[in-house]
Amino acid sequence: MDRISALRNVEDALADFEAGDASLGDVEDRVLGVLRTYATEFDEGDVSAYRATGDPRVEGTVVVAESEEEARERVAARVDEVPEFRVEPVG
Template identity: 85%
Template sequence: MDRISALRNVEEALADFEDGDASLGDVEDRVLGVLRTYATEFDEAGVTAYRATGDPVVEGTVVVAPDAETARERVAARVDGRVPEFEVAEVV
């Protein structure tokens, strides 16, 4: 899914909410689905989406990076002063 398609899907979900055709929970689920699809189909040249697993502080965090080492650095940077034990793997 490209960025324009993702934005269009989010916009449609918001429009349904505004029209009363979808509840907030429905919209949250749809937007989360769009984001997950976008992350798993991310195809920018030279970068990949990586998901952290391990320490609960970073569990499930997804970052975009050119390699696993940079992804680890980006996940670790999101934790103030604490260096949790975790691994990163490409999102598939």
């Protein structure tokens, strides 16, 4: 899914909420689904999406980076104490 498609899907979810055709929970689920799809299909030039696994403090964290090393650095920057974890390409 490209950025324009993702934005259109989010806009559709918001329009349904505004029209009373969707609850806030429904919209949250739809938007989360859009973001997850966008992240798992992300491939933009020299960068890719990477998911952290291992320590619960970073489990499931997804970052965009040029390499696994850079991805590890970005994940580690999000926590106070650097845990043991791995990063793997998403998708």
